[in-house]
Amino acid sequence: MTKTTDIDYEDIQGLVRFGHGQLSASAFLLLKIADLEAARRWLNSAAITSATESTPAPQSALQVAFTAPGLRALGLAEDLVEQLSDEFVSGLGGDTNRSRRLGDTGSNAPQHWRWGGSAETTPHLLLMVYADPTRLDSLLTSIREPQFEQAFTQLAELVSRHNGPREPFGFVDGISQPLIDWQQQVSTDLHQRDRYSNRLALGEVLLGYRNEYGLYTERPLLNPLDVDRDDALPDAEDQPQLLDLGRNGTYLVLRQLAQDVRGFWQFVDDQAGADPQQREQIAAAMVGRQRDGTPLIAAAGEAIDGSEPSDRQNHFTYARDPHGHGCPIGAHVRRANPRSGDFPVGVDNWLSRLVRTLGFGRRHHGDDLVASSRFHRLLRRGRIYGVELTPEQALQAAADDSEERGLHFICLGANISRQFEFVQNAWCASSKFAGLPSESDPLLGNREPLLNAAPTDHFSIPRAGAPARCIQGLPQFVRVVGGAYFFMPGIKALRFITR
Ligand code: HEM
Known part of the structure; x- marks a missing residue:
């Protein structure tokens, strides 16, 4: 048994636990901060969906994530930003060696990307809005009230009108996912897990918990004396004298494919x-x-x-x-x-x-x-985009291929280099x-x-x-x-x- 504390689902963003599958429309807003104070106020009071179970399931969901430039723009101290992982800090499109390793060369190269390929087109934050298809537009209108418009400028909006079970090539997707060991009941002792297991240590998905090596991933830890309120952040499980800015957080990789x-x-x-x-x-x-x-x-x-x-x-x-x-x-x-x-x-x-x-x-x-x-292992949370073209339609000579279709590929994990990049x-x-x-x-x-x-x-x-x-x-x-x-x-x- 490696369990040390109970899980505070209220503190975890819902996307980690649920794919929000019943909310089949989504809009991912890629935003830059235009006005720092307005952005802080908006984000601080935003109704972010937590991982707590609720019945009936929520009618909409809101999640938020930041790039390293975004955390800096919000004023997070540089030493804290740098305690996040190197690959996160350097960014997906910011290093030619990384691009080569990931196959982002030729027509995949960041210089051809619509967003994320340069400092100007890299968003500060990603706001993920999920709703029923009939409610998505009205929800977006209600989000874009004057304070929001003052706070942010929008680089791009990635919309998925209907996330059916099939990805655009026509194959059912999202079948295989790891089973997260939320209760931390399975030993992370090497050698007790020699065979393939679909169960995954919580620390492979969330920062601040033991991973499959039985270790804690590096993350920003703070001295309580440096913080105005010591209940502002959870304690670090492995170093209880410190506060854990990473706990219950995760990295999110988004690739528009x-x-x-x-x-x-x-x-x-x-x-x-x-x-x-x-x-x-x-x-x-x-x-x-x-x-x-x-x-x-x-x-x-x-x-x-x-x-x-x-x-x-x-x-x-x-x-x-x-x-x-x-x-x-x-x-x-x-x-x-x-x-x-x-x-x-x-x-x-x-x-x-x-x-x-x-x-x-x-x-x-x-x-x-x-x-x-x-x-x-990757916890996949992607959404498809574009109008469906069935394989049968695709084979017709006059098939419509003027409209782009694809996958807003998303995966979550506590270690980008060992998981997504590997x-x-x-x-x-x-x-x-x-x-x-x-x-x-x-x-x-x-x-x-x-x-x-x-x-x-x-x-x-x-x-x-x-x-x-x-x-x-x-x-x-x-x-x-x-x-x-x-x-x-x-x-x-x-x-x-x-x-
Ligand atoms: C447009 C691009 C992609 C398409 C069309 C696609 C399609 C699929 C399909 C049809 C499945 C089978 C359904 C399932 O087992 O859940 C699958 C599984 C999977 N895909 Fe992809 N995929 C794409 C991109 C990616 C990328 C970029 C990655 C990661 C680098 C990835 C990782 C996975 C993983 C981990 C599984 C589950 C395998 C398993 O556990 O058996 N996919 N994908």
């Missing part, structure tokens, strides 16, 4: 020789699930911690499919979460662990190539994932050749008893058009920052 729905289905159709059944199979192999969300892997026979056998959509791992005959190794969902444990199946006592740790006893050449999933870089963008050559994520890849001119635009579908089918010349289907790293504070921390 435009999807070429027509290009995707027409390419897949060409590869399938216009055969509808093959078309579905190739598309499903690229995603790693069928369009209706059915996994390409049979449900696991063994127990998976944090996953119920009745949840047929998620009760599986890839342990019994080492060669990718069921689900290709390079499929999007297998890259984004390889469902790997600290050790492969069969390694469950000190001797077999020792043997593996020394590099012996491998059953498959890929056994040790993929890191353990539990250190790299998944995006080492698992999705990498053309060496799990030993695969020449291919990156079939959905997300930017298809840019490597520095040594090696291609990255292949996708292989392994087949039992036959050579893998290798699809070549994949075009780019997803383009990054904006993005930023935000810090979504706990509600007491928000009041403190804007006091």
Whole structure:
């Protein structure tokens, strides 16, 4: 047991606990602070939705998060800003090495972004407004009263009119999420969690709690003597003599991803020789699930911690499919979460662990190539945008592709570099994932050749008893058009920052 204190849901922003799925419309306002005093007043009294459960569910929700320039603009002391993580402080679009690692090169490069690619276009804050589709516009009008207009200027407004279950390529999304260990009942002791588990330590999502290493992520801590009211912030769990500005807060990654729905289905159709059944199979192999969300892997026979056998959509791992005959190794969902444990199946006592740790006893050449999933989980909270174009419509010659559609990809996590950046870089963008050559994520890849001119635009579908089918010349289907790293504070921390 690692539980030390009860959870104060009142202090946590609701988006961490709920996706607000019943509020299917949303507007994400990207704002700059125009008038500091007006901004502080507005933010300090804003009715931010907390993570407390309420029945009936709320009719609307409001969440807020800040970039590092935004925290500075609000007057937060520089030493506190700098105690937040380096990647947050330097920003998503602010470092060419980071951009290269994340695949933000070529047409994905920050200099082409509509927002977030330069200091001028990087917002100070993100205001997230959720409502029923019939109420979104009136809610936005009521928010934009004179004090708000005085406080902020708007860089962009990312609207999602209706967040259905399917993302724009037509696949059911949002099926797999980690199960957060809110009660902190599961041991974070390394070696008690050798196998894949869907349960995730609270400190992987929120700052101020133990993470999967049993440690506390770095975050801004204050001496109570430096604060006018010592009840303004929660105590630091690991250093109770200090106040914790990070506790109950999380980092939020927002990337605006435009999807070429027509290009995707027409390419897949060409590869399938216009055969509808093959078309579905190739598309499903690229995603790693069928369009209706059915996994390409049979449900696991063994127990998976944090996953119920009745949840047929998620009760599986890839342990019994080492060669990718069921689900290709390079499929999007297998890259984004390889469902790997600290050790492969069969390694469950000190001797077999020792043997593996020394590099012996491998059953498959890929056994040790993929890191353990539990250190790299993402809590996804994205919303789709644009008018729906079904795969059938996309295949018609006169398909309308003038309107942009895509995903406002959002993920939350306590460690941007170990979670979002690792998944995006080492698992999705990498053309060496799990030993695969020449291919990156079939959905997300930017298809840019490597520095040594090696291609990255292949996708292989392994087949039992036959050579893998290798699809070549994949075009780019997803383009990054904006993005930023935000810090979504706990509600007491928000009041403190804007006091
Ligand atoms: C437009 C871009 C994207 C599309 C169309 C897309 C589509 C999908 C779909 C259809 C699923 C399966 C549904 C599910 O398992 O919940 C999925 C799962 C997932 N995606 Fe994406 N995705 C996109 C971008 C990203 C990005 C940028 C990341 C992270 C870097 C990501 C990470 C994940 C993860 C972690 C899962 C769950 C895998 C699992 O736990 O089995 N996705 N995505």
